[in-house]
Amino acid sequence: MNIFGVVGxxxxxxxxxxxxxxxxxxxxxxxxxxxxxxxxxxxxxxPGKDSFRHRNAGAREVLLASGNRFALMHELRDRPEPSLAELLEKLAPVDLVLIEGYKRDTHPKVEAHRAVTGNPLIAPDDPTIKAIASDTSLRTDRPVFDLDDTRAIADFILAEVGL
Structure with a gap:
């Protein structure tokens, strides 16, 4: 499965x-x-909905379904949070899974960066960040895209994963 992350x-x-x-x-x-x-x-x-009542009663999983969608809620009940790899195994096959967050995992990522936040870049210390999408020009060894140039960022991601 092709995966690519967005972190920041x-x-x-x-x-x-x-x-x-x-x-x-x-x-x-x-x-x-x-x-x-x-x-x-x-x-x-x-609270008060049937599915909430099922979970509150102790159900580990509750699957809520309609003609438009279904949602599976799984209560961890004091178990550790599943890894990203475990969660990805639960998804149906698609061309690409985009992941928001999980900045410490090892999948390839693009870093979103806004100068106004005053935060430093994550990229210099993280080789899994393959590019940066920013609202300001940056001096870095990674490709830098304008944060609003969605087409160019999508082109980059699709090329990276081979689509």
Missing amino acids: WKNAGKTGLMERLVTEICARGHSVSTVKHAHHSFDVDH
Whole structure:
């Protein structure tokens, strides 16, 4: 499975870039799935709903299905967070999986960077970062793209993964 990540510090533009890349790459006829790492507890369910009640009662997995979509919620119940590799095994085959976050994993990545955040680049200490998408010019040994040049960033990613 082809995978490529988007990493960066908070407010660097990762999610906007991910959204634009999915739109661009799908428009080119490729199938895309995404994985997003959350650094905090999150819930896609709501108290009082049947699926929430099932989980609250102790179900390890709850699959919620309709004519439009299905969602599988899996409670870890004090087990360790699954690795990225374990999570990728749960996805149906697609042309490309774009991963937001997981900056410490070893898959290839593009770093989103906004000067206004004042954060340093991650790239100098991370050889898995193959390019940088920034709102400012940078001096680096990696290719640098304008953060808003989605087409060029998509071209780069697709070339890197061989699509």
